[in-house]
Every structure is written in structure tokens, then in C-alpha cells.
Amino acid sequence: MFRLAQVSDPHFQSFRNVKLRDLLGKRALGGLNLLLMRRRKHNMALLHALLEDLPSRSVDHLALTGDLCNIALESEWAAALRWIEATQLPADRVTVIPGNHDAYVHKVVADGVFERMFAPFQTAELRVDNAVYPFVRLRGEVALVCTSTGVPTGDAGAWGRVGESQLARLESLLTAPEVRSRRRVVLIHHPPLVNRHGEERNLRDRVAVQALLARTGADLVLHGHDHRDFFNDLPGPGGTRIPVVGAGSASYDGPPDRRSRYHIFEIADAAITVITYAHDAASNKFSEFGRKVL
Numbered sequence: 001m002f003r004l005a006q007v008s009d010p011h012f013q014s015f016r017n018v019k020l021r022d023l024l025g026k027r028a029l030g031g032l033n034l035l036l037m038r039r040r041k042h043n044m045a046l047l048h049a050l051l052e053d054l055p056s057r058s059v060d061h062l063a064l065t066g067d068l069c070n071i072a073l074e075s076e077w078a079a080a081l082r083w084i085e086a087t088q089l090p091a092d093r094v095t096v097i098p099g100n101h102d103a104y105v106h107k108v109v110a111d112g113v114f115e116r117m118f119a120p121f122q123t124a125e126l127r128v129d130n131a132v133y134p135f136v137r138l139r140g141e142v143a144l145v146c147t148s149t150g151v152p153t154g155d156a157g158a159w160g161r162v163g164e165s166q167l168a169r170l171e172s173l174l175t176a177p178e179v180r181s182r183r184r185v186v187l188i189h190h191p192p193l194v195n196r197h198g199e200e201r202n203l204r205d206r207v208a209v210q211a212l213l214a215r216t217g218a219d220l221v222l223h224g225h226d227h228r229d230f231f232n233d234l235p236g237p238g239g240t241r242i243p244v245v246g247a248g249s250a251s252y253d254g255p256p257d258r259r260s261r262y263h264i265f266e267i268a269d270a271a272i273t274v275i276t277y278a279h280d281a282a283s284n285k286f287s288e289f290g291r292k293v294l
Helices: 026-041 044-057 074-086 106-111 113-117 164-174 206-216
Strands: 002-007 061-065 094-097 135-139 142-146 183-187 220-223 230-235 241-246 261-267 272-280 285-293
Touching (some): 044 074, 044 285, 061 220, 164 206
Antiparallel strands (some): 002 261, 135 142, 261 272
């Protein structure tokens, strides 16, 4: 059995060494929103509590499914890196993909800052034409198929897109023999279906992603973005069903059903079980919130 932890949407906060010129344009509005609202919703103390809890769960691998930052500052990603290092998991046991906040401004995306900073957690056994995304990490009986949906929208939208070229490469990787022979887990930030209405926040080419998965199949799709737990499925080949699971925000300071949480997937030959651990405000500890066989 392979135990995979999923942590999503931590939204690390840090203005360390940030200069005024770093906060121009779209970041100015996002930074103001962070100072006035988001920093109360996303509590960094909850990430420290999660960090204390995670080692007790004996996971084989940790996947972070995007939105490690708020406004794509290197200082925010540096805080995320310190958190990852504090898990004491080696880089080959941690996988990181970006979300829409990690693609907040065009220059950061063009310069590949996220990919440079998180390069140790994106090493790959398989890529197509040396493209950055998607990539595959082979870990025992599991193949982690990692995508990017982050788009520098240039406006207040939080929508995402995989894109035609990445979709073609994704199909090639999902059908590669060394991937098909393993349990295929797709990591994607935006959900490939609609959980919350509003095209300004959803995956624009989700129909194409659904069609691809219907052709190729997969054993599990993990996403973040919606800051809530979601349990859905999509059609796979030959009438099969592909579980699609969303994780709530790891830093959200809210009611019990949305409060800081993470999933652990027990991936076995016969079944996949997901266990959700959530923070309890009274004890400042994480405990089992739910369990499902997918």
C-alpha cells in the first residue's frame, strides 16, 4: 500500500525583503486584499500545527496541489520552501505543482520563477519534448502525473487552462507503458469539473480534460482551488469511473467543515481509501474528520 498525503492551497504569507516596485500592478490590489481580508482567513499558525501532525501519519509521499502563495512573491515561496524542508521529507518524496496564485503576474510565469524555486520537487522520470508540464514521477506502484493550470489572467479572475499543447502531452504520458502499468494519479490545481459556479474561477477547458480522461483513464484525480473538500467522479474508458477528489485549504481558519485540513490516500491493489484530517480549534490538534473508500 502507498500512502499519499495531499496538502493544498496553503497560501503562505511573507513580505520579507519585498520592495515597493514588487507591489505594482495586479499585486497592489492583491496585496491590499491580503492585508485587509485574506490574512485573517488564512492563518499561518494552522500550517505550523499541520506540520507538527504530518510526521505522525507515516506517509510515503506528499503532494502540494497549488496556490502556495498569494501574489506570487518569492518571499512567499521561500516561506513555503522552509515549511517543506521542515517536514524532513526528501525532495524525491515531495511533489509540487502550481495554482492560479502561483501564476499571478505575467513576468513571474515568463521567467519560470516558481519552477526554479521548486525544481527539486519537480524532477521527473518522464516528460514530452522536454516541456515543463506535464511531467511524471514514478514512485513504486504509483505514477504521479503532474499538470499546470495556472494562467496569468491579467485581471481579477481565478480561472485556469491546461491548453491544447499540454493536453496532447498529457495524453501521451497517461498512455505511456510505464505509466499505465501503475496506479495513475493526476495532480491538477483547478478541478476538471464545476464545483462552484462562476466562469471567472473555473477551468476553461475542462470539457477537453474530461474527454481526454474518458479516453485514457486514470485511477485518481486530485485537485485544490475550491478551498473545500469535494468527492466526485468522471467517466473513464469502458464505463469505468475515475474518482476526482478536492482538498480544502491547509490554512483556512473557518468552521469545522472547511477548517485547515489535508487528505491521506491509501492506494492499494483492491481499493483507494481517502482519510481527511482536520484541525480542531479547541485542542489545536488534527484528527480524523472523515474516511471514504473511492
